[in-house]
Amino acid sequence: MKPATIRDVAERADVSVASVSRVLNGAGPVTEATRMRVLEAVEALQYVPHSGARSLSTSRTNTIGVILPDLYGEYFSELIRGMDVAARARGYHLIVSSSHDSADEASAAIRSMRGRVDGMIVLSPHVGAANLASGLAGRTPILLMNGGADVERPSIVIDNHGGAVAAVEHLVALGRTRIVHIAGPTGNLDAEARMAGYMEAMARAGLPPRVVEGAFTKASGHEAGESLAAAAERPDAVFAANDNMAVGAMLALQDAGLRVPEDIAIVGFDDIPLVSLVRPALTTLKINIAETGKRALQRLVGSIESAGEVAAAACEVVRPELVIRPSSVAATTPANRYARHRSLATAGEAISKGEHPDDQV
Amino acid sequence: MKPATIRDVAERADVSVASVSRVLNGAGPVTEATRMRVLEAVEALQYVPHSGARSLSTSRTNTIGVILPDLYGEYFSELIRGMDVAARARGYHLIVSSSHDSADEASAAIRSMRGRVDGMIVLSPHVGAANLASGLAGRTPILLMNGGADVERPSIVIDNHGGAVAAVEHLVALGRTRIVHIAGPTGNLDAEARMAGYMEAMARAGLPPRVVEGAFTKASGHEAGESLAAAAERPDAVFAANDNMAVGAMLALQDAGLRVPEDIAIVGFDDIPLVSLVRPALTTLKINIAETGKRALQRLVGSIESAGEVAAAACEVVRPELVIRPSSVAATTPANRYARHRSLATAGEAISKGEHPDDQV
DNA sequence: ATATGTCATGTAAACGGTTACACGGACCTC
DNA sequence: GAGGTCCGTGTAACCGTTTACATGACATAT
Numbered sequence: 188m189k190p191a192t193i194r195d196v197a198e199r200a201d202v203s204v205a206s207v208s209r210v211l212n213g214a215g216p217v218t219e220a221t222r223m224r225v226l227e228a229v230e231a232l233q234y235v236p237h238s239g240a241r242s243l244s245t246s247r248t249n250t251i252g253v254i255l256p257d258l259y260g261e262y263f264s265e266l267i268r269g270m271d272v273a274a275r276a277r278g279y280h281l282i283v284s285s286s287h288d289s290a291d292e293a294s295a296a297i298r299s300m301r302g303r304v305d306g307m308i309v310l311s312p313h314v315g316a317a318n319l320a321s322g323l324a325g326r327t328p329i330l331l332m333n334g335g336a337d338v339e340r341p342s343i344v345i346d347n348h349g350g351a352v353a354a355v356e357h358l359v360a361l362g363r364t365r366i367v368h369i370a371g372p373t374g375n376l377d378a379e380a381r382m383a384g385y386m387e388a389m390a391r392a393g394l395p396p397r398v399v400e401g402a403f404t405k406a407s408g409h410e411a412g413e414s415l416a417a418a419a420e421r422p423d424a425v426f427a428a429n430d431n432m433a434v435g436a437m438l439a440l441q442d443a444g445l446r447v448p449e450d451i452a453i454v455g456f457d458d459i460p461l462v463s464l465v466r467p468a469l470t471t472l473k474i475n476i477a478e479t480g481k482r483a484l485q486r487l488v489g490s491i492e493s494a495g496e497v498a499a500a501a502c503e504v505v506r507p508e509l510v511i512r513p514s515s516v517a518a519t520t521p522a523n524r525y526a527r528h529r530s531l532a533t534a535g536e537a538i539s540k541g542e543h544p545d546d547q548v
Numbered sequence: 549m550k551p552a553t554i555r556d557v558a559e560r561a562d563v564s565v566a567s568v569s570r571v572l573n574g575a576g577p578v579t580e581a582t583r584m585r586v587l588e589a590v591e592a593l594q595y596v597p598h599s600g601a602r603s604l605s606t607s608r609t610n611t612i613g614v615i616l617p618d619l620y621g622e623y624f625s626e627l628i629r630g631m632d633v634a635a636r637a638r639g640y641h642l643i644v645s646s647s648h649d650s651a652d653e654a655s656a657a658i659r660s661m662r663g664r665v666d667g668m669i670v671l672s673p674h675v676g677a678a679n680l681a682s683g684l685a686g687r688t689p690i691l692l693m694n695g696g697a698d699v700e701r702p703s704i705v706i707d708n709h710g711g712a713v714a715a716v717e718h719l720v721a722l723g724r725t726r727i728v729h730i731a732g733p734t735g736n737l738d739a740e741a742r743m744a745g746y747m748e749a750m751a752r753a754g755l756p757p758r759v760v761e762g763a764f765t766k767a768s769g770h771e772a773g774e775s776l777a778a779a780a781e782r783p784d785a786v787f788a789a790n791d792n793m794a795v796g797a798m799l800a801l802q803d804a805g806l807r808v809p810e811d812i813a814i815v816g817f818d819d820i821p822l823v824s825l826v827r828p829a830l831t832t833l834k835i836n837i838a839e840t841g842k843r844a845l846q847r848l849v850g851s852i853e854s855a856g857e858v859a860a861a862a863c864e865v866v867r868p869e870l871v872i873r874p875s876s877v878a879a880t881t882p883a884n885r886y887a888r889h890r891s892l893a894t895a896g897e898a899i900s901k902g903e904h905p906d907d908q909v
Numbered sequence: 910a911t912a913t914g915t916c917a918t919g920t921a922a923a924c925g926g927t928t929a930c931a932c933g934g935a936c937c938t939c
Numbered sequence: 940g941a942g943g944t945c946c947g948t949g950t951a952a953c954c955g956t957t958t959a960c961a962t963g964a965c966a967t968a969t
Contacts (some may be wrong), residue, residue, distance in 0.1 A: 188689055192955055195803050204917045208957060215958090216917055238664035240955035243924045248600065250643070250664075264625035268618075271646045275657075280664070282611070285632045296876030298635075303599035303611075303641070326551055376748075405825065434825060441827070461822060464766065464795060472591070569927060577947055600923035604954045630951045730921055895912090 191232035195365075200228035211236065214360055234270060248357045249278055251487060252304035254296050255285040256312060260431055262461040262476060263310075269480030270308070277488050279305075287311070306487045330487040332479075333376055339361035341490060343483050343503045347377050347456075350472040350507035351384025354426045354454045357394045357509055361516065363424035363452055366394060367412045369401045369436055371428040378403065381428045381456060394400045397422065408435025416443035423451055429535070430455035430462045430471055437465065437514065452515040456507070474507050552593035555835075561589035572597065598619035609683075610639055612848060615657050616646040617673060621792050622820040623837060624671075630841030631669070638849050663689055667848045668695060673736045675826035691848040693840075694737055697720070700834065702851060706842050708738050708817075711833040711868035712745025715787045717814045718831070718870055720753045722877065724813055730762040730772045730797055732789040739764070742789045742817060758783065762793045769796025777804035784812055788893060790821045791816035791832055798826065813876040815870070828874035834841045834867050 197204045202221055209215035212223040217225075228234070241250045251274060255263050266282060274281050282304060287293040293311050300307060306328040313333070331342035358366050369380025380396065389396040399414065401407040408427055416439060425440075427433035433455030437447055443493040445451050447467055455462060458473035462511055486503070558565045563582055570576035571586040578586075589595070603609045612635060615625050628644060635642050643665060648654040654672050661668060674694070691705035719727050722883040729746040730776050732739025743759065749891040750757040762773060768787060776783055776802060788794035788803075794816030798808055808828055816823060817836035849865070 193957095194955080204956080205920080205958075206918060209918090212957085221917080235659075237661040239600040239602065240924090241957075242600035243955080244600065244957040252635050261625070264622070267644070268646060271644065280643050280645070280661070281627070282639070282671055283632065283921065284601060284636065285629060298596075301596040302642070315582075334915075399953050405821075437824065438827070450853065451860075460766075461825075463655065464799065464822075464826065466799070466827065502934085554927095557923080565926080566928075567947085568946090572929085579947065582947080598925050600956095602927075603953090603958085604925080605927045607954075877967060 190237075191234040193234070193236070195232055196225065196228045196234050199232060200224040213288035219257075228339035229519070232453060246462045247304060250282055250304045251484065252294055252297075252300040253281060253283045253309040254287065254289060254300070254307060254309045254311065255283065256293070256310060257286050260459055261461055262429075265459070265476035266310075266480040269477030270484045273481040273484040276487075277484075279484075279488060285446075289313075292364030306330070307493045308483050308487055312377050314392075316539040328487060328490050330483055330490075332483055341486065341501065343479065343505060344476060345377065346504050346506045347380035348384035348387075350456060350509075351381040351426070352388040353507075353509045354456070354472060355385055355392065356454055357515065358424040358426065359388075359394070359510070361424075361452060364394055365398060365420065365422040366426060367397045367415060368422040369399050369408060369425060369427040371432075372402045375403070375499070378428050385426060394495050400433050401428060403429050403431060405431045406536045409439045410435075411441025412436030413443070416440050416445060421445075421451070424453070425451060426454045426458055430457045430459045430469060433469055433471070434461065434465055435512075437469070448513065448515050448517055454515055458510060463512065470512045470515035471510055474505060474508035479505055494519075551598075552595040554595070554597070556593055557589045557595050560593060561585040578895040590616040594701060605624040609664060609666050611641045611665045612845065613658075613670060614642055614644045615648065615661070615670045615672065616644065617649060617654070617671060618647045622822055623790075623818055626820070626837035627671075627841040630838030630843075631845045632638055633637060633838075634842040634845040640845075640849060650674075657668055659837055661692075667691070667852045669844050669848055671809045673738050684792070689851050691844055691851075693844055698865075702847065702862065704840065704847070704866060706738065706835060707865050707867045708741035708820075709745040709748075711817060711870075712787070713749040714868075715751035715833060715871045716746055718872070718876065719787065719803065719813055719815060720755070722785075722813060725755055726758070726759045726781065727781040727785040728776060728783040729762060730760050730769060730786060730788040730793050732793075733740060733763045736764070739789050746787060750909075762789060764790050764792060766792045766796035769793030770800045771796075773797030773800025774804070779800050782806075782812070785814070786812060787815045791818045791830060792818045794830055794832070794875075795822065795826055798830070809874065809876050809878055815876055819868075819871060824873065831876035832871055832874045833868035834871045835866060839865055844903065 189431070193204050193207050197207045206217060206221055207225050207229075209217050209223075210222050211229070215531050222327045251270075253267065253270060254452070255267075257263065263285070267281070273283050284296040284298060284300065284358065287296055290311070293313070297307065308330045310332045329341070329502070331340055332344070335343075342476065350376065355366060368382060370382050375419060387417075388394050395530055399411040401411050409429060411427075411432065412425075412435060415425065417435070425433070425436055427436055433453055436451050440453075441447060447453055453469060455469045455471040457476070459476070462469035462471055482503070515526075554565050554568050558568045561568065562584070563586060564824075566576075566579060567582055568586050570578050571583050572590070580885060592703060595745060599609075612631075613627065616628075624646070625708075628642070632642050643661060645657040645661065651674050654674070658668065658670065661785070665688065669691045670692045680724055690702070691700055693705070694703070716751075717728060722750070727750065729743060731743050734740070744758075747757050759771045759817065762772050772788075772793065776797070777785065785858055786797055788797055798814050801812055801814075802808060808814055814830060816830050816832040818837070819832045820837070823830035823832055843864070
């Protein structure tokens with residue numbers, strides 16, 4: 188049995204299709220009596236409007252596409268959560284496409300979304316991906332969240348450089364001098380900006396930089412940690428380009444018998460929920476991930492709905508905040524570390540507090 | 549400027565719309581010459597087929613909806629990753645809708661997806677949600693992944709009961725006698741089945757059961773851990789209904805000065821990536837999450853594409869596997885724990901190995 | 910009484926694809 | 940050369956909405 192159409196409903200309610208449409212969209216004048224008859228028919232026939240047909244005549248899909256490099260780790264999961272909440276609040280749906288590690292895959296994903304979304308949020312931290320994305324999207328509004336600051340296009344970027352500088356300055360203030368950076372993958376703009384910030388801050392402090400390669404994964408952080416533990420001149424601090432690697436490195440260093448933070452201090456980047464759950468909890472640069480996702484969605488929807496208007500093509504900057512935890516500063520009362528992080532971590536805002544109690548741990 | 553339509557392309561290539569459609573869909577016979585002209589026109593006009601129009605005439609959307617209770621934690625992020633990979637491989641898109649903590653929100657989400665997806669995967673671990681979901685979905689094929697074994701409808705369920713029994717038996721075999729269960733939220737079918745398994749295994753072993761409330765979150769696990777540490781009769785083992793709570797509890801117990809596993813052994817459930825990164829790494833019941841998501845998608849797409857055929861309404865059971873790590877059995881060489889987990893953990897299969905190196909840490 | 914305005918409702922034309930069917934030309938066979 | 944196939948192409952109907960515009964009923968003003 189084929190699904191009911193608006194005509195079936197109209198027939199059963201003994202009205203015209205126009206009236207059915209008016210009732211269903213709450214637009215236009217209808218008598219209370221007709222409204223009732225229509226709703227009853229809708230119910231009886233289990234009618235659901237065909238979204239394709241609707242989108243054909245309105246040329247709106249009420250759907251936002253999200254292109255992610257990968258869903259691994261907690262970073263992206265948090266981000267999507269923020270977006271989804273914001274999307275639903277505005278009547279939009281989210282189409283996600285993840286696991287694009289190459290520019291090719293990402294552009295295929297963008298192409299296949301064209302025509303079925305009203306706008307797209309692209310997180311493609313690869314060099315050139317920004318231009319690529321906006322080229323491929325055609326007329327589809329797009330919001331970039333890739334690493335490179337791009338003032339031309341609507342985008343949200345993290346102040347990676349500033350965050351890295353803050354990390355190094357924190358370590359320097361603690362008296363650390365042999366500060367190593369575990370870098371993210373080459374070609375990743377976030378990673379490169381963080382490295383640049385590290386280099387600059389080290390130079391300013393008059394310290395020699397030392398960089399170990401990484402790939403943003405826990406495994407690569409672990410490897411880096413192993414090599415540092417075995418190295419001739421052992422560092423007294425590590426600044427990893429993200430939390431995942433910081434955690435991996437910390438485990439390797441601890442397994443090698445080093446004490447954190449006494450022998451070696453560790454600082455990460457992102458503040459994923461995990462980092463307050465490892466011991467010692469990790470000092471990091473906090474980005475309010477879910478909130479950033481929500482913000483991205485809001486901006487995109489705003490520019491979609493304002494259509495022709497001057498869509499303020501501003502590049503918005505998110506400034507990470509240094510959250511100090513025991514991985515860089517020894518806890519005064521080791522027996523009660525847990526309570527300590529809680530108070531040290533800045534309070535979560537609306538999203539994380541209300542809907543995601545885990546963030547608070 | 550309005551986007552180009554198939555007619556614009558036809559005009560420019562000097563062919564009929566039928567030919568354009570044939571070229572674009574690879575269906576029907578076309579000369580190489582026309583094919584070229586059409587593709588050229590498509591390129592020149594930046595033509596993208598309107599997915600709504602297409603879905604109107606084919607009555608297919610090539611989209612699968614996924615309804616999640618929430619995206620928090622790594623469990624769902626892993627699951628989606630598995631689904632997304634499988635979906636893309638088959639030319640499908642994924643619409644996700646998360647953060648539905650109540651049955652009401654979930655049903656609203658299901659309703660709003662009707663008509664825009666070819667099928668839905670529903671994870672609603674609430675009592676009654678199963679019936680609700682299949683009622684709401686109308687004619688839309690649906691695959692359930694909620695806790696209760698439902699033989700009537702196509703579904704994939706975890707063998708929660710069996711897993712819980714295995715956990716308890718493991719602890720009993722280690723000589724533990726005061727085994728406490730940290731339960732999941734009431735009304736959650738997964739949680740209830742795990743608790744039932746615990747009760748049964750305890751009874752069979754002749755041990756008195758003891759249950760502490762929890763809510764599947766790290767915070768609730770932490771609270772439970774605190775209360776256990778302060779309790780008059782301290783347990784010598786904890787079986788938490790999921791990994792999140794197990795980790796939270798472990799931290800609380802450690803902060804209270806207890807040694808894991810010497811003073812108290814801990815077993816979790818799920819095997820989220822995080823658990824091999826806490827110290828000691830957690831013994832748990834492994835579910836290959838991404839693989840399960842992939843499997844779910846495959847089954848759903850299969851039943852969509854086989855349409856009228858007897859859609860084997862089978863209920864598939866995923867059996868978790870006990871993975872023993874140092875949180876229940878003390879490591880023999882503490883300095884080298886990391887290598888140890890790696891070898892103890894069962895090898896990941898295709899998805900996690902090939903595309904998600906982090907799982908291996 | 911007729912004119913005028915208001916308002917609920919109906920009619921029909923888009924929207925942009927797919928595809929059954931018709932058509933005409935090239936090639937083959939007898 | 941007539942008849943038959945095959946095959947590339949075009950025509951037009953159809954998918955299920957929305958919505959501009961037309962219609963007609965009824966109330967009010969003149």
